[in-house]
């Protein structure tokens with residue numbers, strides 16, 4: 001039997017601590033599933049209420065020694081004040097699973113996409129590709145029993161139906177959302193993955209149909225975009241939404257019912273809508289879908305979350 005994970009309430013919304021690799025599973029050609037444990041891990045996560053909750057992971061610098069970093073509101077400023085060679089690299093990941101076992105021992109599971117770019121592989125992918133039992137990272141993750149730390153964007157409100165769409169980096173969040181969703185949820189999920197062997201089945205509500213779309217060498221978005229537009233009954237030619245500019249100097253698209261980094265005001269819904277849209281993945285692909293859904297299909301912005309999870313040719317800073 002697992003302990004009541006909600007009985008413990010952390011002092012801070014977030015825990016910043018060490019996480020030790022306990023298991024490395026190469027689950028498909030392009031995904032490695034890594035399980036973390038440790039005293040600090042025992043203080044994080046709210047099983048059953050995770051949805052698309054994100055965490056920050058700090059990977060060790062070349063020396064292999066993780067920086068000393070205590071929790072606190074200004075942790076990010078303190079981390080950036082550490083000399084670059086000593087602070088390691090920070091990236092954002094989704095909680096694929098958080099399990100509390102007997103006595104409160106917790107397992108935190110993250111699915112890492114291995115995007116190996118010859119000569120330009122990022123620190124997160126490099127670390128995940130070589131991770132071994134006992135390796136350590138720092139994680140900044142929601143505190144046990146705390147729901148006020150942000151980082152959770154999935155907000156369907158009273159909508160009874162959802163459309164979830166994303167690429168491989170969004171697959172862990174989509175899987176978690178559907179595993180945590182009520183059993184009577186209806187809807188459709190489209191997940192674009194590098195190859196057909198990257199399908200990672202999960203338990204979705206019976207009323208949600210899940211479609212895995214293998215890219216098989218095509219461009220990012222080449223399968224996702226037409227699938228979403230076709231599903232919405234759009235007559236817009238696919239080519240018209242593929243050439244959208246995504247300025248690498250601008251922040252990646254991030255627009256949810258309560259926040260838009262595009263600087264636009266999001267009006268409250270006049271009436272609760274019955275459908276909610278959640279779209280995440282490569283920034284340009286998401287920007288193109290956003291433009292189409294908002295401007296062409298006329299979906300209320302207060303019913304959508306559009307999130308750039310990564311950007312072609314650009315190393316993430318956080």
Ligand SMILES: Cc1cc2nc3c(=O)[nH]c(=O)nc-3n(C[C@H](O)[C@H](O)[C@H](O)COP(=O)(O)OP(=O)(O)OC[C@H]3O[C@@H](n4cnc5c(N)ncnc54)[C@H](O)[C@@H]3O)c2cc1C
Nearest residue numbers: 093094113115122123124125309310311312313314315316
């Ligand atoms: C909220 C959120 C949740 C996320 N959840 C997950 C998750 O659960 N699992 C996961 O794997 N990723 C997830 N990501 C995406 C992940 O943070 C990025 O892919 C990140 O860039 C990986 O860091 P890196 O060090 O490997 O590469 P970087 O150093 O950031 O980039 C190096 C090079 O790799 C390229 N690159 C980065 N990502 C990809 C990719 N997916 N495919 C092809 N090329 C790429 C970049 O364009 C760049 O050229 C999430 C991102 C966000 C914002």
